[in-house]
Amino acid sequence: MSTLFRIILQRLLLGLLTLLIVSIVIFAAVNMLPGDFAEAVLGQGATEEAVTAIRRDLGLDQPPVTRYLEWLGGALQGDLGTSFAKANFASFVGADAGSGLDTVAAQIAPRFANTLFLAGVSAAIAVPVSLILGVLAALYRNTLFDKATNIFTLSAISSPEFFLAYILILFLAVLNPVLPSLSNIYQGMSFAERLDRTLLPALTLTLVVTAHMMRMTRAAIINLLASPYIEMARLKGLSPLRVIVVHALPNALAPIITVIALNLAYLITGVVVVEVVFVYPGIGQLFVDSVKIRDIPVVQASCLIFAGAYILLNLVADIMSILSNPRLRHPK
Template identity: 45%
Template sequence: MTMNAALIRAILRIIGASLVSLVFVTIAVFFITAVLPGDVADALLGQAATPDAVAALRHSLNLDKPVLVRFVIWVNGLLHGDFGVSLISRRPVLAMASERLIHSLLLAGVTALFAVPVALVLGTASAIFRNTLFDRAVSLLTLCVVSVPEFLVATLAVFIFSVQLHLLPSLASISDIHSIGSFLASFSMPVTTLACVIVGQMSRMTRAVMIDALGSSWVEMAVLKGASPAHIILRHVIPNVIAPLFNVIALSLSYLLGGVVIVESVFHYPGIASLMVDSVAARDIPLVQICALIFCAAYLFLTTLADIVALLSSQRRHAA
């Protein structure tokens, strides 16, 4: 009971630290968006607007109040479930972000479904056959892929497969998906672009984790007992590297949060990242704030989940 109580306290500390981080992130998001260059009222009304009209709009948006007063008003709205309305469309920003978030989750899910198994297999195989020609080839290929920025991969994909070969559409339009073929056509280039760097990063980290596990004492004992390589990997290595591998997967998936911004912009994919880019260009501050909070909350969720899994795995090993 004492051990279970200590475990619960440790999990609560992890969750508490994440909540504190979320509070600081919320504060940072507001004040960073508050100092964005340009005047929202001027951007909304245009250059032909009269000073009286600009002043009236600034008053209606609370822009004439001190920044600390605006922060208190904003936080009070968040605590009451009011995330504000878009300055452009006058729609609730939470509803707008939720619609786009579903599209981004679909893109991230398809990418993870493809990239995670490939990365784990490549990383595990490289660890098993380390210092061989296969290992060197995979290491060189993944290093090259990681070194290439996403926007360059996306641009080259559009130029080759859309402009030159006319095989795939340059725009990833969800509304045009009516079959498996159209789904594959729309998602092939965005998913491949995101998967390139994720596979490269995850496979290299998986290789390091697996090599460390293969050099452990329990694996040496299994080898001395005559266990087959498959038995060693499945029964001795993988159960002991679940937590590190989950950390690898969580960190790689959190990368998607940044990668989708570039990919959605290049392919005009209607996700939350492209919505955030458009709202920054339009000085739609409430929409920028909710998008930034969603990105930060998703990152904190993934890292917190990875920490909890690592803690539970460590507890299981000690109990064993």
């Protein structure tokens, strides 16, 4: 068991190292964005003094390395800084600056929770559907069912997300009004209500991610069908479904888990378009808005969360792949 523990510990440390490197990249990239917040917010009235004053208040006049270290130090303690956009600038309002301060964390938290909710609902639909479709496609390989499934999922993944979203709105909200076309959820809503409003974007995302997971499931299983132990299972007179589910699937898990993790990460970080179409208040929209107004702390924090989600999910996938290997679970 110690080997397994060592491997997992190693992956964890590597994950942390990756996150550190990513934080440097994020900071550098955000700082290379053209234009700055002071100029953006002051617009036409950007006099030199006003710009300098705001820059000083926000600490933008410090050298980048100092700013990075301060930001990193804060982030490590859970303090992601203060949003520029919601700040009251000391230079303008005098002594009681800070009264209306809005921390990045406070701004991001509800949005991120919404995103996780949407990702969770999508995954709860997409993962079982893909696995079942993948298993069935492997079982009925090269039949009409297999081909139809392939064509359908591939068309879905090849179409732009907003197009899928509008089609679903057309069929499920306009022609047959079963689901709301707007997903403006807010705090205090009941779970059922939230679910109802989230369903349409979740279905759209399901269409987007299913193809990848389903095809990997199918391929990983078919890859194993020529192995001697599958032939053995068939020679035991087992039903084709049992051969695939009990004998092939457990040995095909590692690549499937990896692809599922990649798609879950996509659900958390890549859903801006779908959020915009359904006016869903997720972190994606907040991120795009913040880039537009150069609200650097929010942009940086969002990027860090995205990177963290990617690394965490891949880490979990790695660990689960390792656990799915009986040689590592049960050493000699």
